[in-house]
Amino acid sequence: MNVRLLRIELRRSVAPWPGAVVLGGSLAVLFLVHGIWWEGTAGWTAQWTTMALWTRYLLGFWWSLVVGMGAVYGLRDSRSRMAELLTTTPLPAWHRAALPAGATALALASGFGLLVLVGGVEVALGATGYLPLGWLPISLVGALALVATAVFGMGVARALPSVLTPPALTVLFLLLTSLLQQSSDGVLPSSVVPNRLALLSPVTAEPREMLLTLSGSVDLGQTIWLLGLLGTGFALLSAVNRRARLLAVVPVLVGAALALLVLPAAPRDTYVVDRAAAALVCDGPVCVTQADRSRLPELALRSKEALRVLHDALGAQAPNSVREDTQLRALSDERRLSAGVLLVDFDDRLFADATGEQLTRALVAAGIAPSCFANNAREGGGQGYVAVQSIATSWALHDPRLRSLEGVSDDPYLSDVWAEAGVAWQRLLAMPPAAQRAQIAEVHATAVSCEGTGVGSGTDELSVLAGKVSR
Amino acid sequence: MTPAMSAADTAPKTHAWEIRATGLKVRAGRRKMAVDGLDLSLGTGTHGLLGPNGAGKTTLIRALATVLRPAAGELELLGGSVGGMADQRALRRRIGYLPQEFGYYRRFTVREFVEYMAWLKEVPKADIPAAVQRAVERVGLADRADHRMKTLSGGMVRRAGIAQAIVNDPTLLLLDEPTAGLDPAQRLRFRELLQELGREACVVVSTHLVEDVAAACSDVVLFADGRLVFQGTPEELAAAGGSEHPGDSPLERGYSALLHNSEQQGGTW
Numbered sequence: 001m002n003v004r005l006l007r008i009e010l011r012r013s014v015a016p017w018p019g020a021v022v023l024g025g026s027l028a029v030l031f032l033v034h035g036i037w038w039e040g041t042a043g044w045t046a047q048w049t050t051m052a053l054w055t056r057y058l059l060g061f062w063w064s065l066v067v068g069m070g071a072v073y074g075l076r077d078s079r080s081r082m083a084e085l086l087t088t089t090p091l092p093a094w095h096r097a098a099l100p101a102g103a104t105a106l107a108l109a110s111g112f113g114l115l116v117l118v119g120g121v122e123v124a125l126g127a128t129g130y131l132p133l134g135w136l137p138i139s140l141v142g143a144l145a146l147v148a149t150a151v152f153g154m155g156v157a158r159a160l161p162s163v164l165t166p167p168a169l170t171v172l173f174l175l176l177t178s179l180l181q182q183s184s185d186g187v188l189p190s191s192v193v194p195n196r197l198a199l200l201s202p203v204t205a206e207p208r209e210m211l212l213t214l215s216g217s218v219d220l221g222q223t224i225w226l227l228g229l230l231g232t233g234f235a236l237l238s239a240v241n242r243r244a245r246l247l248a249v250v251p252v253l254v255g256a257a258l259a260l261l262v263l264p265a266a267p268r269d270t271y272v273v274d275r276a277a278a279a280l281v282c283d284g285p286v287c288v289t290q291a292d293r294s295r296l297p298e299l300a301l302r303s304k305e306a307l308r309v310l311h312d313a314l315g316a317q318a319p320n321s322v323r324e325d326t327q328l329r330a331l332s333d334e335r336r337l338s339a340g341v342l343l344v345d346f347d348d349r350l351f352a353d354a355t356g357e358q359l360t361r362a363l364v365a366a367g368i369a370p371s372c373f374a375n376n377a378r379e380g381g382g383q384g385y386v387a388v389q390s391i392a393t394s395w396a397l398h399d400p401r402l403r404s405l406e407g408v409s410d411d412p413y414l415s416d417v418w419a420e421a422g423v424a425w426q427r428l429l430a431m432p433p434a435a436q437r438a439q440i441a442e443v444h445a446t447a448v449s450c451e452g453t454g455v456g457s458g459t460d461e462l463s464v465l466a467g468k469v470s471r
Numbered sequence: 472m473t474p475a476m477s478a479a480d481t482a483p484k485t486h487a488w489e490i491r492a493t494g495l496k497v498r499a500g501r502r503k504m505a506v507d508g509l510d511l512s513l514g515t516g517t518h519g520l521l522g523p524n525g526a527g528k529t530t531l532i533r534a535l536a537t538v539l540r541p542a543a544g545e546l547e548l549l550g551g552s553v554g555g556m557a558d559q560r561a562l563r564r565r566i567g568y569l570p571q572e573f574g575y576y577r578r579f580t581v582r583e584f585v586e587y588m589a590w591l592k593e594v595p596k597a598d599i600p601a602a603v604q605r606a607v608e609r610v611g612l613a614d615r616a617d618h619r620m621k622t623l624s625g626g627m628v629r630r631a632g633i634a635q636a637i638v639n640d641p642t643l644l645l646l647d648e649p650t651a652g653l654d655p656a657q658r659l660r661f662r663e664l665l666q667e668l669g670r671e672a673c674v675v676v677s678t679h680l681v682e683d684v685a686a687a688c689s690d691v692v693l694f695a696d697g698r699l700v701f702q703g704t705p706e707e708l709a710a711a712g713g714s715e716h717p718g719d720s721p722l723e724r725g726y727s728a729l730l731h732n733s734e735q736q737g738g739t740w
Contacts, residue, residue: 005590012578081574085635088536089591091565097592 006103013076018069018150019111022062026115026219029058030302038378040347041210045122047291049213049274052135055115056204058141060177063203066108066146068170073100074237078161087240088161097238101151108146112139129294132276137219138204145202148230149173152252155236159245161314175205177452184208185331188267196263197268200225205271208378209328210291210329213274228255278326280348285321292346298355299344304361310342313396314444332379334372339448342367347376350386364396365389365405369443369461372450381419383414387421388461392443395428395436406450417462424465439465488512489638489643490535494544495535497527504542505530507697512628517669519684521726522694529571529679531694532647535675537566549642561738564593567641571648571677573632577621579693581631584620588635606638611660626651637668644674650683662687681722683739684708689700693729701729 010016030037035176037054044054079084086096090252116139157165180201182191184440189205189212190199199218231251239245264270277291285307302320310318319341325345327336337343340396344351348371350362369392371385390405402425404418428436443461490513495500498507505527508535522528533539534546546553548562574586585603589616594602605614615623623631629652636644650658665687668674675692678684682689684705691708701708705722714723716731 002590005587008579008583008587011681012583014578076576081572082576083571083574084570085534085568085574085588086591087538088566088568089588090560090593091591092560212494263494373638 002099002138005099006106009099009103010107013100013102013103014069014073016107018066018104018106018146019109021065021069021111022108022146023111023114025061026055026058027118028059030054030119036206036377040352042207044207045056045083045119045126047130047210048120048123049136049138050207050210051118051119051123052142053204053207053214054148055112055119056138056202057206059145059204060181062146063149063177063201064170064173067149067153068166070104070233071157071169073104073150073167074154074157075161075163076100083188085410087340092238093240094234095412097234100154101237102235104150104154105147106422109388110145111435114148115387116142127294128291130277130291132274134213134274134276137216138214140441141219141226142202144230148226148233150233151237152229152233155233155239155248159236159239159248162311176401177201181205186267187328187330188212188271188335189192190267192230196221196260197265199270200227203210208331209324211273211278211289212271212328213277215260215264215269215272217264218270221261223257225255225259232434235289261424266323273328279434280323287322288324288344289326295346298359302356302359303342303363306360306367307342309360309364309396311368312394313364313368313440315441317441317444319423320356322363329374332373334450335370335374337370337372337448343370345374345376347374348387349375349377350389352376361393361397361403364392368392368396368440369447372447383411384417385461387417388443388465391421391425391428391462391465392440394404394425395440401425420462424462430466477621486547488514489549490545490546490675492544493546495534495541495546496543497530497539498542499527499530499539499620501628505697506534509699510696511692511695511699511702513673513675513690513692515669515673516689517665517674517676518692519688520675520689520692520694521679521681521684522700523730525681526695527697528694529694530697532568532645532675532677533570535643536566536570536645537563537650549680551633565642566638567636569632569636569646569649573628574630575628576623578619578620580617581607581623581634582616585634585638586629589638594639602638606708608636609637609664610634610659626657626707629653629660629697630657633664638674642672644672646666646674647677647680649676650678651681658683681720681726684734685722693726695730700732 042050042404044051077086081297096200153169156169170251170370180198181190181203182198182205184205202222204214228251229310232248235248235251236245239248277289279290281290281293281296285298286296286300286303288299299322307320319340319342321340322342325335325343329335344366346352350365354362369389371389373379375383375386386406391402393405394402402422428439431439443465446461483608490510490511492511495506495509496504497506510530516584520528534541537553540554540738549565551558551562579587582603585606587601588601589602609614610633612627612630615627620628620631627719633646633649636646650661653661662683665674669689676688685711688705690704692699692704708725709721710725712718712721712728716724716727718724718727
């Protein structure tokens with residue numbers, strides 16, 4: 001390819017725009033909007049894989065725009081009334097088409113590449129020390145999806161040179177994107193249409209569970225399909241007669257057919273647990289995943305202290321090991337707890353940024369009164385329960401007064417709960433020491449068995465603590 | 472500065488005529504046979520293609536530019552038969568074409584646009600900058616070379632169109648209404664350029680301005696209703712007319728006379 005002409009093309013055409021929109025738009029969303037992508041262990045800069053998946057998720061905004069912008073670019077020859085002059089030139093049409101297609105590809109690959117680079121720098125500077133390579137295919141497929149879609153738009157506009165082509169393509173892809181969109185609310189991301197069809201969209205589900213990654217067959221199937229789309233786009237862009245335009249449909253059909261054979265039919269083969277990331281690394285009784293390895297030293301240190309406090313408080317019922325909670329769970333589903341193991345969910349508000357003494361308190365809370373309902377940026381199921389956890393923790397650590405594990409909320413419901421908690425704390429302390437231990441043991445047993453009736457509202461357990469209800 | 476030369480340019484000429492049409496028929500659209508049984512032979516020189524509106528001039532030029540395929544008859548360009556796909560690429564490298572409706576990329580500068588066309592015409596990469604500069608200078612746009620196409624006046628756009636047509640030093644140069652939009656001074660300069668180009672190439676200029684033909688062409692082809700009416704020098708065209716024929720100049724009177732005769736013979740319009 002002639003580099004000088006490529007430079008002219010990039011300067012004088014709309015070729016750079018799709019790339020600029022993808023880069024600028026994504027960075028604006030990711031940096032300026034305080035969204036769920038900033039939160040938790042599956043945040044966009046928390047891990048390499050989640051970074052790659054978030055940039056793929058954002059394609060939901062750009063996929064349909066890029067096809068429309070490609071189509072606008074593809075209309076250039078007919079808008080400029082260049083078609084006749086171009087047909088008399090000797091350079092083969094495919095070679096001529098390679099210039100605008102190359103300019104678009106370069107712009108999009110650079111735009112998306114820079115986005116991934118920014119994400120990569122953020123992840124590298126962040127806490128995680130885990131560097132897998134599995135995220136690379138996810139991002140490469142993302143770049144291919146953008147290029148293929150833009151070239152497809154260009155080709156369609158060349159074949160159907162009408163001002164209606166770009167908006168029609170944009171609307172069509174918008175409908176496709178929303179129809180094929182996968183939701184991550186379930187245990188595993190899934191969609192309303194059959195799984196294989198949904199995977200024809202390069203837009204991934206919103207990352208929620210840090211250990212999930214796309215399976216190799218998804219990457220392969222999507223690559224085949226997108227290459228077919230790219231092939232058809234390019235063939236349409238370089239077609240000089242009706243026969244060539246008809247034949248141009250072949251690559252996308254073959255690509256789709258092959259992709260449907262390769263793509264997994266079931267959600268469980270689509271998003272799979274990254275075994276390497278999920279492998280446990282332990283320091284004595286304290287284990288975390290490889291992905292969260294960087295948290296181990298501090299956690300191990302604080303766990304030692306917390307396990308001792310728990311043993312004093314609960315005796316034989318106390319947990320004797322600490323493990324990162326890696327269970328896959330649908331949104332708002334109950335957590336599965338066990339008596340002997342203190343499960344640490346780094347997404348939980350108590351643990352999210354906890355260090356030092358705060359981490360010890362969080363560990364004591366999770367050991368003495370683990371919440372059956374997740375309390376994190378997405379789920380507020382255990383919010384009221386924090387009052388119960390605070391009482392139990394203050395009691396176990398012999399605090400002179402009740403200390404909240406969380407900042408004070410201005411939620412009127414929660415202020416009622418905290419008022420009740422104050423009363424319960426006083427009543428608990430007024431009991432004889434043996435009765436206090438019995439009450440705490442009862443709270444622990446109830447918590448571990450997840451028998452509480454409320455959805456983590458905490459009111460029942462507060463009643464237990466206050467000695468109102470005999471169980 | 473040296474013009475771009477290729478092996479095809481320096482090879483000895485093996486054909487008698489740059490353009491040779493025998494019983495050529497070319498359709499315009501689906502039904503209309505706009506060129507209908509044309510016999511024509513043109514060699515090196517500047518040939519003015521004259522004829523009333525609707526005579527089929529543009530269709531003929533488009534067929535010569537390999538945009539349209541002949542429906543019947545024979546068309547040989549630069550010694551090769553048109554229609555054989557194998558030689559088409561080599562043939563197109565040696566053609567320069569300015570369509571009647573000349574389209575261009577508005578955001579490109581003149582130089583960038585001519586450079587782009589040079590690439591499409593497969594001018595050797597190393598020769599492109601010099602070939603572009605020479606073409607731009609020849610049409611008098613050197614001082615505007617780095618201006619965007621969209622900032623040019625109508626006459627300048629036409630000249631940029633001629634620059635792209637000649638950037639590959641074509642052996643066969645086809646210009647459809649090149650003087651449209653040129654002011655009188657530009658037209659004079661353009662006629663000189665045509666004479667210069669006609670010394671080495673076969674230049675076919677379609678026009679309905681008889682005075683352009685008189686000033687710049689070595690040869691006149693008068694075309695009406697898809698057929699050849701007259702071929703000869705401008706002097707012969709002038710001689711065909713008498714004072715009884717309408718027109719302000721001898722050439723116009725000759726033109727009127729020949730068309731009038733053709734009308735009587737054909738009797739179709």
